[in-house]
Amino acid sequence: MSIKLIDCHCHFDDYIDEKIDQQVVQEALKNGIVRIVGVGMDFESSRKILNASRENDFLVPCVGVHPWESWKTSMEEIKKILKLIESNVDFLAGIGEIGLDYRFIKGVDKWQRQKEVFELFVKMGAEYSLALNIHTVGAEKEVINMLNKYGVEKAVFHWYTGSFIVLQDILSSGYYISINLSVTYSNRVVGIVRQTPLNKIVLESDSPYEFRGILASPSHVRVVAEKVAEIKKISVEKIAEITTKNAKRLFSIEF
Numbered sequence: 001m002s003i004k005l006i007d008c009h010c011h012f013d014d015y016i017d018e019k020i021d022q023q024v025v026q027e028a029l030k031n032g033i034v035r036i037v038g039v040g041m042d043f044e045s046s047r048k049i050l051n052a053s054r055e056n057d058f059l060v061p062c063v064g065v066h067p068w069e070s071w072k073t074s075m076e077e078i079k080k081i082l083k084l085i086e087s088n089v090d091f092l093a094g095i096g097e098i099g100l101d102y103r104f105i106k107g108v109d110k111w112q113r114q115k116e117v118f119e120l121f122v123k124m125g126a127e128y129s130l131a132l133n134i135h136t137v138g139a140e141k142e143v144i145n146m147l148n149k150y151g152v153e154k155a156v157f158h159w160y161t162g163s164f165i166v167l168q169d170i171l172s173s174g175y176y177i178s179i180n181l182s183v184t185y186s187n188r189v190v191g192i193v194r195q196t197p198l199n200k201i202v203l204e205s206d207s208p209y210e211f212r213g214i215l216a217s218p219s220h221v222r223v224v225a226e227k228v229a230e231i232k233k234i235s236v237e238k239i240a241e242i243t244t245k246n247a248k249r250l251f252s253i254e255f
């Protein structure tokens with residue numbers, strides 16, 4: 001039985017240089033990864049992913065601005081990104097990567113600015129019922145409060161490392177947690193997998209991020225699936241079946 005996996009968070013623009021890096025795509029397909037959700041860091045990366053998605057069925061686009069960028073991005077540029085979402089709303093799978101990061105970015109003024117920008121994207125996501133692909137570190141509670149404030153229907157907390165208390169808020173709001181290679185070395189992430197029911201778990205590569213010496217690629221979602229299977233004590237086929245069903249529902253992917 002061949003398994004079908006979905007990479008729910010990938011910086012795919014890194015694999016587009018004039019043309020798409022076919023080796024990365026072939027390697028992913030060989031490992032059962034049939035769809036890759038690309039997330040933008042800023043306008044340029046978002047546009048790159050969006051354009052490539054138009055010609056490649058395996059690529060599923062999200063447009064957004066990362067919290068490491070959002071606080072220093074001009075309002076003019078932010079508006080360009082919002083406009084890119086609005087004019088492609090029927091084609092987009094979601095908005096991301098967006099969020100709040102109070103650990104890697106320090107300073108109340110910068111946090112304030114991150115929050116203003118994040119709020120604009122959350123509002124838009126709620127308005128168009130788009131899934132939000134979220135990055136948050138040290139601001140998990142603020143993020144969940146914002147999502148609840150606007151009644152966001154669909155969201156995934158990528159690489160969640162927050163408290164188990166806020167995890168319960170995320171799950172009871174119907175949102176997802178996405179797991180990556182950090183599950184192979186982090187006890188905290190293993191604990192999060194244990195605490196999260198399978199119908200709320202999706203998988204990701206976050207590639208090309210380097211995880212403790214391993215340069216991630218979309219094909220590593222297979223390794224993540226195997227590790228989650230081991231933790232949940234069920235077969236990798238079952239993990240693939242359930243997480244792929246979750247990802248399809250989350251990002252309105254059809255196949």
Ligand SMILES: [Zn+2]
Nearest residue numbers: 009011097206
């Ligand atoms: Zn990311």
